[in-house]
Amino acid sequence: MRDRPAAPADRHGSRVATTVLLLGVVSLLTDVSSEMVAAVLPLYLTAQVGLGFFAYGVVDGLYQGVSAVVRIAGGYAGDRGGRPKRIALIGYGVSALSRIALLPAQGFAAVTAVITADRLGKGLRTAPRDAMIAGASDPGALGRAFGVHRTLDTIGAALGPLVAFALLMVVPGSYDSVFVASFAFGVIGFAVLVLFVPDLRTGSAARMRLRAMVRELSGVRLRRPLIATALLGLLTVGDGFLYLAVQQRDDLAAGFFPLLYVGTNVAYLALALPLGRLADRIGRGRVLVGGHVALVAAYVLAGGPFTGIAPTIGVLLLLGAFYAATDGVLAALVSRLVSESARGSGIAAAQTVVALTRFAAAIGFGGLWVLIGRADALLLVAALLAAALPVAWWLLRPTEAHG
Numbered sequence: 001m002r003d004r005p006a007a008p009a010d011r012h013g014s015r016v017a018t019t020v021l022l023l024g025v026v027s028l029l030t031d032v033s034s035e036m037v038a039a040v041l042p043l044y045l046t047a048q049v050g051l052g053f054f055a056y057g058v059v060d061g062l063y064q065g066v067s068a069v070v071r072i073a074g075g076y077a078g079d080r081g082g083r084p085k086r087i088a089l090i091g092y093g094v095s096a097l098s099r100i101a102l103l104p105a106q107g108f109a110a111v112t113a114v115i116t117a118d119r120l121g122k123g124l125r126t127a128p129r130d131a132m133i134a135g136a137s138d139p140g141a142l143g144r145a146f147g148v149h150r151t152l153d154t155i156g157a158a159l160g161p162l163v164a165f166a167l168l169m170v171v172p173g174s175y176d177s178v179f180v181a182s183f184a185f186g187v188i189g190f191a192v193l194v195l196f197v198p199d200l201r202t203g204s205a206a207r208m209r210l211r212a213m214v215r216e217l218s219g220v221r222l223r224r225p226l227i228a229t230a231l232l233g234l235l236t237v238g239d240g241f242l243y244l245a246v247q248q249r250d251d252l253a254a255g256f257f258p259l260l261y262v263g264t265n266v267a268y269l270a271l272a273l274p275l276g277r278l279a280d281r282i283g284r285g286r287v288l289v290g291g292h293v294a295l296v297a298a299y300v301l302a303g304g305p306f307t308g309i310a311p312t313i314g315v316l317l318l319l320g321a322f323y324a325a326t327d328g329v330l331a332a333l334v335s336r337l338v339s340e341s342a343r344g345s346g347i348a349a350a351q352t353v354v355a356l357t358r359f360a361a362a363i364g365f366g367g368l369w370v371l372i373g374r375a376d377a378l379l380l381v382a383a384l385l386a387a388a389l390p391v392a393w394w395l396l397r398p399t400e401a402h403g
Contacts, residue, residue, distance in 0.1 A: 016144065019136040019200070020145050020148060023193075024148060026189050026193045027156060028159075029186075030096075032157075033096065033182045033186035034095065034122075035157045036178050037164075037178065038160070038239075039160060039258035039261040040168070040175055042240040042257070043257050049106075049107075049108060052370070054369075056240070057366015057369070060362040061366075062119065063238070065355045065360070065362070066116050066120060067120060068355035070120055071348040072345060074091065074123060074124040074125065075344035075348025075349070078344040085132065085198075087128040088132070089193060089194065091121045091124035091125025091126070092121065092193055094118070094120060094121030094124070100183040102182075103176055127345070130335075131335075131347060132197075133146060140280070143329060144273070144277050145332075146331055147272045147276020148273060154323075158261075165258040167181060168255050169255060172255060222346060224396070224399070225285075225333065225334065226350060231388050232385070234361050235361065235388055236361055236385075237361060238361070238362045238365070239264065245302045246311075246312045249302075263320070267321060268324045270324075271320060271325070275325045283399075285333065285399050288326055288396065289392055291323075291326040292322065295318065295319070296382050297314075299381055302315045302378050303374065303378025331347050335347060337399060
């Protein structure tokens with residue numbers, strides 16, 4: 001597509017930029033693809049491939065953290081070349097191809113390799129995509145812009161598990177059909193990005209030198225939120241563990257397992273835009289910490305002496321609230337703490353910290369599950385996260401002054 005300048009309304013008007021909406025459609029289709037796989041992966045790996053919970057923790061850690069290997073590289077490449085769309089294209093393409101590669105993958109090593117490729121693609125595309133969103137939006141409405149994008153993204157995340165559920169209902173145990181349909185949605189999302197999203201330059205200022213970028217990313221303004229993000233990330237248990245916990249506790253049939261993802265994503269869908277707007281009004285650090293309060297409550301409900309449908313729904317709603325209050329809000333917070341020329345790299349730095357710490361958290365929690373059991377492991381992590389929240393807020397308070 002030819003270069004086109006953004007319309008003034010895209011950057012300064014009250015409406016959300018067209019580029020943001022188009023990227024939201026790309027993310028919607030891509031998340032239908034990825035969440036179809038994610039919704040069956042925990043049971044597929046533990047029940048069909050035969051992994052134990054510690055081994056699953058390793059795979060889940062890779063799923064959470066391997067994207068950290070290329071996140072900063074993707075953000076820097078987008079900033080350095082001034083064409084973030086081109087870097088995002090590579091990431092989306094790699095992830096789409098990984099879906100079909102799951103078909104011949106049978107053993108632990110093969111499945112792990114495919115998952116690694118998928119997550120590397122995600123890591124490469126995320127920061128350039130978020131930089132395009134930030135660059136197309138009014139600085140005072142970044143929370144709203146990211147909230148709209150995350151809303152569209154989460155529509156796809158809610159639809160993906162529903163498609164997987166429908167396929168497994170029609171053909172029980174047919175994981176191959178899930179992988180093929182996932183590939184089709186990934187290809188459609190890639191096509192929308194190629195054909196409709198403008199390949200806009202981010203400006204000559206984006207071509208910064210690596211040394212200057214490192215200096216800015218290690219500056220005082222970004223250091224404290226990155227430390228807070230690392231602290232909280234180390235105490236964030238992967239979704240798959242929470243879903244396995246309630247599935248085992250309530251003896252949920254395998255075919256209904258994808259619906260757990262639907263519940264979380266519907267909550268996220270309902271809350272992403274309101275919490276994005278709230279973050280613009282009261283401060284992104286406040287909303288970020290509030291999201292982790294919801295996560296503590298989710299751990300307590302999943303690990304406490306509760307049974308039945310009500311506690312399970314509570315877990316899903318609280319988990320959705322956590323993501324709505326943290327995902328886009330973190331990107332919006334960081335994008336205001338760095339210069340425009342380092343925006344993609346700054347967002348990538350925060351996302352890298354999240355990915356690396358959640359990698360460690362997944363492996364650590366898998367070990368805890370084996371050592372002390374599901375319930376005690378969840379309650380221990382809940383207590384540690386509750387204790388960490390005041391420290392995280394102290395670290396994040398200075399960011400409120402930057403809007």
